[in-house]
Amino acid sequence: MTTEDKYMQRCLQLAQNGLGTTYPNPLVGSVIVSENDEIIGEGWHLKSGEPHAEVNAVRDAEKKGYDGDAFAKATIYVNLEPCSHTGKTPPCASMIVQKGFKKVVVGTLDPHDKVAGKGITIIEKAGIEVVVGILEKECNELNKRFFTFHRRQRPYVILKWAETSDGFIAPATKNEQQPVWITNKYSRQLSHQLRAEEDAILVGAKTVIDDNPSLTCRDWSGKNPTRVILDSRNSITSDYQVMDDAAPTLKLQLSSSNTLEILNSLYQNNVQSVIIEGGTTTIQSFIDTGLWDEAYQFMGTEVLFHEGLQAPVLKGDYSMLYRKMIANDVLKIYRKK
Numbered sequence: 636m637t638t639e640d641k642y643m644q645r646c647l648q649l650a651q652n653g654l655g656t657t658y659p660n661p662l663v664g665s666v667i668v669s670e671n672d673e674i675i676g677e678g679w680h681l682k683s684g685e686p687h688a689e690v691n692a693v694r695d696a697e698k699k700g701y702d703g704d705a706f707a708k709a710t711i712y713v714n715l716e717p718c719s720h721t722g723k724t725p726p727c728a729s730m731i732v733q734k735g736f737k738k739v740v741v742g743t744l745d746p747h748d749k750v751a752g753k754g755i756t757i758i759e760k761a762g763i764e765v766v767v768g769i770l771e772k773e774c775n776e777l778n779k780r781f782f783t784f785h786r787r788q789r790p791y792v793i794l795k796w797a798e799t800s801d802g803f804i805a806p807a808t809k810n811e812q813q814p815v816w817i818t819n820k821y822s823r824q825l826s827h828q829l830r831a832e833e834d835a836i837l838v839g840a841k842t843v844i845d846d847n848p849s850l851t852c853r854d855w856s857g858k859n860p861t862r863v864i865l866d867s868r869n870s871i872t873s874d875y876q877v878m879d880d881a882a883p884t885l886k887l888q889l890s891s892s893n894t895l896e897i898l899n900s901l902y903q904n905n906v907q908s909v910i911i912e913g914g915t916t917t918i919q920s921f922i923d924t925g926l927w928d929e930a931y932q933f934m935g936t937e938v939l940f941h942e943g944l945q946a947p948v949l950k951g952d953y954s955m956l957y958r959k960m961i962a963n964d965v966l967k968i969y970r971k972k
């Protein structure tokens with residue numbers, strides 16, 4: 636690992652602190668390294684409207700007593716191109732020029748049309764050395780949601796379901812309007828963590844009618860994602876839990892069952908990532924049209940339904956990223972190629 640890789644790796648670690656809270660902004664971390672190869676400032680972006688990572692790294696260094704003299708000999712690392720436009724905060728590229736850094740090391744360019752190379756141009760024009768493309772693969776992976784949204788004009792799609800070891804996601808009959816739990820409390824907590832990381836959560840109308848779920852991340856800390864219900868018949872009334880004020884709810888009343896149309900509509904609503912949690916009809920429609928990026932398959936090994944609603948079946952070109960045990964449940968995570 637080169638020195639540049641090492642500090643970019645640190646930027647990526649710091650950036651992760653914003654997972655779930657930066658929407659619609661990307662995950663960004665920054666470190667300032669002195670001429671003696673010491674980190675003198677670190678920062679990350681936490682929330683839209685709040686200071687960007689580079690600003691927080693500069694503030695951290697300044698709090699420790701470093702000033703223009705130190706910056707003139709220092710390198711600032713950042714995993715995404717510094718912004719060039721005034722949004723809710725002033726442009727970071729101009730701030731970097733104004734602070735007089737010796738060198739800037741960037742992980743990846745920003746695909747956002749308001750930036751896209753313009754940040755680098757501002758810095759280079761000021762005579763500051765710029766290096767771009769350090770740990771590019773890892774930087775792309777970290778901001779997979781942001782990049783998918785801007786490059787492919789659709790949200791990043793994660794499928795998630797729980798199935799019994801005999802392959803069902805719901806029993807044939809049930810007496811109460813609530814889910815029949817298949818997995819243990821640890822898996823359920825993990826699935827709430829997954830919800831907190833995404834911008835939106837989507838289910839089909841039948842899941843709301845059968846289970847009356849809340850679709851919140853109540854067993855984890857973090858912001859509840861926007862709830863999206865596919866409800867062409869407008870059958871989800873205000874008395875369902877998804878219509879309470881725990882999070883915004885978007886009912887999509889699309890005439891066709893075209894998944895691309897659903898993702899277009901989410902894109903128009905600025906949804907950068909969505910976790911699709913069921914039921915089988917809904918998840919399978921995304922699998923069948925190839926419009927998914929990752930899938931989380933939880934398997935409860937202690938429940939058998941014998942009959943009921945079959946779990947979704949993955950197809951196409953995909954691979955398993957990993958498999959792990961969560962007490963007696965099995966979690967398999969897949970990535971579409």
Ligand SMILES: NC(=O)c1ccc[n+]([C@@H]2O[C@H](COP(=O)([O-])OP(=O)(O)OC[C@H]3O[C@@H](n4cnc5c(N)ncnc54)[C@H](OP(=O)(O)O)[C@@H]3O)[C@@H](O)[C@H]2O)c1
Nearest residue numbers: 796797804805839840841842867892913914915916917920
């Ligand atoms: N174990 C688990 O992880 C899990 C998770 C969630 C749900 N479930 C179970 O799943 C069962 C419901 O699953 P389900 O397959 O019967 O129904 P569902 O997927 O929840 O809902 C199906 C409905 O959603 C709408 N829809 C689905 N895909 C669409 C698309 N591509 N475009 C437009 N609309 C679309 C349609 O509603 P309209 O026809 O009204 O337009 C469709 O009838 C429930 O019993 C629930 O308990 C299990």
